[in-house]
Amino acid sequence: MSQKKDELLSHEYDGIREFDNALPKWWLYGFYFTIAFGIVYAINYHALSTPLWGQPGMVAEYQAEVDDANRLAASRPKAAGPSTALVALTDAESLKKGQEIYEGANLCHACHRKDLGGMVGPNLTDNLWIHGCSPAEMVKNVTTGFPPLGMLPYGSGQKLSDEQLLQVVSYIISKQGTNPANPRAVNPEREKACS
Numbered sequence: 001m002s003q004k005k006d007e008l009l010s011h012e013y014d015g016i017r018e019f020d021n022a023l024p025k026w027w028l029y030g031f032y033f034t035i036a037f038g039i040v041y042a043i044n045y046h047a048l049s050t051p052l053w054g055q056p057g058m059v060a061e062y063q064a065e066v067d068d069a070n071r072l073a074a075s076r077p078k079a080a081g082p083s084t085a086l087v088a089l090t091d092a093e094s095l096k097k098g099q100e101i102y103e104g105a106n107l108c109h110a111c112h113r114k115d116l117g118g119m120v121g122p123n124l125t126d127n128l129w130i131h132g133c134s135p136a137e138m139v140k141n142v143t144t145g146f147p148p149l150g151m152l153p154y155g156s157g158q159k160l161s162d163e164q165l166l167q168v169v170s171y172i173i174s175k176q177g178t179n180p181a182n183p184r185a186v187n188p189e190r191e192k193a194c195s
Helices: 025-047 058-075 092-103 108-112 135-144 162-174
Strands: none
Touching (some): 092 108
16 A cells, blocks of 8 residues: 655635655654653643652652641741740840831831830830730730721831840830820720739
8 A cells, every 4th residue: 555645635725735754753653642741641640649750759759848847937937926935135235226127117106205204106215015014915016906996907007026026126125114205095894903
């Protein structure tokens, strides 16, 4: 049986007609190889629990990534909560950085005033607090904010590092008892004395 070669096909598209030529053998063999390789790869990588080529399958890769994430999370310091004992910083450099954060782009001063006497937000220089006054509670309050009351997380929503959080909280604590002029009036229903 003889093969037809360079037979002009009868259909035409935009004045273009084509020949019915056979594909080169090297191209066909490469095409068949990629199909076979794709099938073997899909079965090996997606279906087998123990891959043939010694590399981990999808499930093993996923589990390795989860394990790495858990190890990384365990190595990070825990977020400060009410039960975490944090100690306020007292060195001048940390307090200065805390003041820069307080008076800077995080907008703390916009509601609590630059002298911390309170305006829209409460007075931060007295011992009457609404949400707790320990360093850990203050870090939590700054981190979460109070959006229904107008305080975004971190004051402006601009995230602070753990060190920056402790610096700004330490700065606020350092201003306790400074008695600024014309502080915001106390709200006895909400503000409780800190021990």
